Amino acid sequence: MSRPPLTPLGPGGEFDRLRAVFARLGERVSGVGDDAALVEVDGAPLAFSCDLVIEGTHFRRDWLTPEEIGWRACAAALSDLAAMAAQPLGVLAAVGVPAGSEGAFLEDLMEGVARAAAYAGASVWGGDLVQAPIVTVDVTVVGRADRPVRRRGARAGDRVWVTGALGAPAAAVAAWDAGHQPHPGVRTRFARPVPRIAEAAWLRDHGATAMLDVSDGLVGDAGHLAAASGVAVMIEAERVPVHGGVGGDSRPHVLTSSRSGEDAAGAADAAERRIVLALRGGEEYELLVALPTSFGESDARAFVRAFDLPLTCVGAIAEGTGVSVVRAGKPWDIGGGFSHFSIT
Amino acid sequence: MSRPPLTPLGPGGEFDRLRAVFARLGERVSGVGDDAALVEVDGAPLAFSCDLVIEGTHFRRDWLTPEEIGWRACAAALSDLAAMAAQPLGVLAAVGVPAGSEGAFLEDLMEGVARAAAYAGASVWGGDLVQAPIVTVDVTVVGRADRPVRRRGARAGDRVWVTGALGAPAAAVAAWDAGHQPHPGVRTRFARPVPRIAEAAWLRDHGATAMLDVSDGLVGDAGHLAAASGVAVMIEAERVPVHGGVGGDSRPHVLTSSRSGEDAAGAADAAERRIVLALRGGEEYELLVALPTSFGESDARAFVRAFDLPLTCVGAIAEGTGVSVVRAGKPWDIGGGFSHFSIT
Numbered sequence: 134m135s136r137p138p139l140t141p142l143g144p145g146g147e148f149d150r151l152r153a154v155f156a157r158l159g160e161r162v163s164g165v166g167d168d169a170a171l172v173e174v175d176g177a178p179l180a181f182s183c184d185l186v187i188e189g190t191h192f193r194r195d196w197l198t199p200e201e202i203g204w205r206a207c208a209a210a211l212s213d214l215a216a217m218a219a220q221p222l223g224v225l226a227a228v229g230v231p232a233g234s235e236g237a238f239l240e241d242l243m244e245g246v247a248r249a250a251a252y253a254g255a256s257v258w259g260g261d262l263v264q265a266p267i268v269t270v271d272v273t274v275v276g277r278a279d280r281p282v283r284r285r286g287a288r289a290g291d292r293v294w295v296t297g298a299l300g301a302p303a304a305a306v307a308a309w310d311a312g313h314q315p316h317p318g319v320r321t322r323f324a325r326p327v328p329r330i331a332e333a334a335w336l337r338d339h340g341a342t343a344m345l346d347v348s349d350g351l352v353g354d355a356g357h358l359a360a361a362s363g364v365a366v367m368i369e370a371e372r373v374p375v376h377g378g379v380g381g382d383s384r385p386h387v388l389t390s391s392r393s394g395e396d397a398a399g400a401a402d403a404a405e406r407r408i409v410l411a412l413r414g415g416e417e418y419e420l421l422v423a424l425p426t427s428f429g430e431s432d433a434r435a436f437v438r439a440f441d442l443p444l445t446c447v448g449a450i451a452e453g454t455g456v457s458v459v460r461a462g463k464p465w466d467i468g469g470g471f472s473h474f475s476i477t
Numbered sequence: 478m479s480r481p482p483l484t485p486l487g488p489g490g491e492f493d494r495l496r497a498v499f500a501r502l503g504e505r506v507s508g509v510g511d512d513a514a515l516v517e518v519d520g521a522p523l524a525f526s527c528d529l530v531i532e533g534t535h536f537r538r539d540w541l542t543p544e545e546i547g548w549r550a551c552a553a554a555l556s557d558l559a560a561m562a563a564q565p566l567g568v569l570a571a572v573g574v575p576a577g578s579e580g581a582f583l584e585d586l587m588e589g590v591a592r593a594a595a596y597a598g599a600s601v602w603g604g605d606l607v608q609a610p611i612v613t614v615d616v617t618v619v620g621r622a623d624r625p626v627r628r629r630g631a632r633a634g635d636r637v638w639v640t641g642a643l644g645a646p647a648a649a650v651a652a653w654d655a656g657h658q659p660h661p662g663v664r665t666r667f668a669r670p671v672p673r674i675a676e677a678a679w680l681r682d683h684g685a686t687a688m689l690d691v692s693d694g695l696v697g698d699a700g701h702l703a704a705a706s707g708v709a710v711m712i713e714a715e716r717v718p719v720h721g722g723v724g725g726d727s728r729p730h731v732l733t734s735s736r737s738g739e740d741a742a743g744a745a746d747a748a749e750r751r752i753v754l755a756l757r758g759g760e761e762y763e764l765l766v767a768l769p770t771s772f773g774e775s776d777a778r779a780f781v782r783a784f785d786l787p788l789t790c791v792g793a794i795a796e797g798t799g800v801s802v803v804r805a806g807k808p809w810d811i812g813g814g815f816s817h818f819s820i821t
Contacts, residue, residue, distance in 0.1 A: 265531045
């Protein structure tokens with residue numbers, strides 16, 4: 134087995150804790166720091182990752198169907214393989230459910246796990262089932278990573294691109310928290326995220342120098358990329374693609390014919406809130422990727438044709454450290470990043 | 478990837494549910510039914526398993542130190558690899574902890590995971606950390622299974638052996654439930670179970686025809702072996718090795734010099750309770766193994782010399798189905814098996 138050195142992580146409470154833990158474990162840890170651990174097993178370059186989701190921390194049971202809980206948990210784990218351009222092979226799902234949920238609820242949940250695995254070309258290799266007071270799903274994924282794209286290869290001068298359109302998962306949670314049903318398209322982005330497996334392989338084959346999936350928010354994950362690559366990431370806020378269903382607040386967006394100054398200010402506030410959701414919202418499971426300048430708009434159009442999915446240049450890599458967000462040509466401090474420890 | 482057919486499981490509520498779930502998933506499931514899933518990845522014969530433990534279902538936080546919680550979770554998962562005579566390579570640990578437990582508690586827990594992994598010759602390949610209302614640990618293990626021993630190879634005429642001495646984990650739980658501290662040796666068997674990795678390889682090399690680890694109780698796991706192999710398992714209760722620290726009830730055992738008839742009856746009851754704990758107690762993580770009759774007492778003595786661990790013949794394989802327990806030459810119905818769904 135190869136034991137690559139640890140990859141530096143960007144800021145973030147959860148990552149600080151994991152970093153402290155892995156630092157204490159020292160040489161007993163290998164391959165950790167990217168989205169998935171890379172380990173050579175008997176000559177086969179494999180990638181491993183696990184993703185634990187817990188009712189109340191990551192979702193509420195009245196937000197999702199059992200099948201969606203399973204799909205989402207599995208898709209989130211598979212997205213860690215996509216982030217490295219690895220090809221999924223198998224998944225293991227450990228599930229805890231309350232007494233009385235072992236029948237149809239459990240079967241539907243596992244059906245969701247199996248569908249997400251099948252979507253990504255992976256088999257279900259096993260599982261565990263225990264009783265738990267709250268729904269608990271840990272999905273471990275195994276993939277083949279012949280030519281992995283890591284977080285650490287970005288170079289000054291590269292440009293930074295993102296797949297899809299952002300902000301919807303955070304908008305869905307905001308709507309539920311406010312007592313509303315989210316816009317259906319927004320809800321789907323939360324309930325059935327799509328691991329970008331084939332997209333990641335395409336981006337690797339077109340020169341990606343560094344990549345990860347957007348799970349901690351665009352700015353947060355840009356921070357991980359910056360830290361791992363030893364570069365600075367500059368994001369232009371106006372370029373960030375915002376999902377069309379994302380309103381400026383958590384209420385259903387009501388259009389009026391009024392054009393008063395207050396409404397204009399309100400519209401500006403709403404526009405800003407939309408961008409902030411797209412910059413900070415986590416659990417997108419889209420890809421954030423650094424590509425050399427030789428990758429241009431015509432290449433991006435080829436991506437869109439191949440996958441029917443946007444690919445948008447949102448910024449650039451420079452020498453330095455950290456992430457800066459620029460809006461209307463000026464630095465913009467949008468505050469801290471998304472943390473899984475504070476979703477509820 | 479190879480897709481071996483599903484192995485039949487024995488009776489048991491948890492397994493009935495898992496079986497129903499995997500049956501519904503059909504061909505999307507592969508390698509499942511033994512203690513670990515066997516999958517050939519790029520020519521490498523690998524074994525995968527996961528084991529989810531949850532506070533309140535599998536342990537209480539005042540029973541164990543954080544390091545013991547981590548050790549025990551990892552050892553339980555590694556025991557699934559031992560059950561197939563696989564060599565552990567790596568572990569992934571997904572951990573959920575309450576807010577406020579992310580510091581020393583989490584680090585100590587992961588230290589326990591890493592120590593159990595190192596004991597078995599495996600590295601830590603990654604993890605996940607989330608907030609959860611109760612301590613939640615899922616450990617996924619990956620091993621190399623060049624010559625796996627499955628549950629399905631036992632033949633009529635083989636004899637059935639078990640490593641170690643049984644009953645202590647169940648006795649520890651019974652003591653805690655009754656408000657006592659368990660006997661230290663009994664507590665250690667619950668808090669720091671030892672995956673029998675090297676022992677399993679030795680037994681494979683000495684002709685083991687079927688093997689699994691005792692996680693659902695000796696009788697319950699004998700039922701899995703019987704179902705998988707299409708044979709009957711007969712266990713002689715008097716032969717079952719009972720851990721020396723296991724008393725006949727949950728109270729500290731008090732010896733008296735009285736020899737009245739009542740005391741003798743009480744002693745008989747206590748002796749019976751000790752045997753029942755050894756027959757039914759789960760989470761032993763000892764090995765239950767079928768060996769041909771050519772494996773004799775001198776071979777068993779060689780095992781004991783090699784590992785300083787008992788290896789005891791507890792019964793035999795016959796044509797038929799199911800498990801029968803014999804005591805004083807008569808069939809003995811000791812009731813249902815251990816279920817993880819009913820530990821608390």
